[in-house]
Amino acid sequence: ILNVEQSPQSLHVQEGDSTNFTCSFPSSNFYALHWYRWETAKSPEALFVMTLNGDEKKKGRISATLNTKEGYSYLYIKGSQPEDSATYLCASEDGNTDKLIFGTGTRLQVFP
């Protein structure tokens, strides 16, 4: 994998459904994996930063896992609410340059 890839591109779920997204990233020169939540015209909001293989982080109903050996991270949302509707961005931080390399994002829409 040369780029950061996210899937699915978009997701429509019903309120109360649980959902998960995938982020794949290059495992060479890996330093950290960032997840952001972004609503249009607002600042991307930092959710998690993970660095170690096997890391798991949780914030309320949202959690994330990291596998640096195979180069992927999962973001889970339990019991989706309409206010969870946003674009979820992942970014891999290059260890040599500290640049963030973003995926195109997963656009989540939660219907009441």
Add this chain to the structure above:
Amino acid sequence: EAGVTQFPSHSVIEKGQTVTLRCDPISGHDNLYWYRRVMGKEIKFLLHFVKESKQDESGMPNNRFLAERTGGTYSTLKVQPAELEDSGVYFCASSQDRQSYTFGSGTRLTVV
């Protein structure tokens, strides 16, 4: 603490004109980054300042883009002359420790 502030939030200019975007980072953050998201694509790195010095400008598209950070406080990004393909959302981010990055809400630039 105040967040990262960007101005203007929107700008519509004609092809060939000049536009200057401004970013005020969080006070005390030495590291300042510019990123750009072209519609439908991923957010891409443009450049990185450490205080007033350009640490990495490898993402700058061409010499129509000029970034400055006089005095190591706020930064400006000037596009002269603007082309249609410069349209997108320009994000600024700042960091104190290069562990976490705080983004501004972006400037949406439309070149017509």
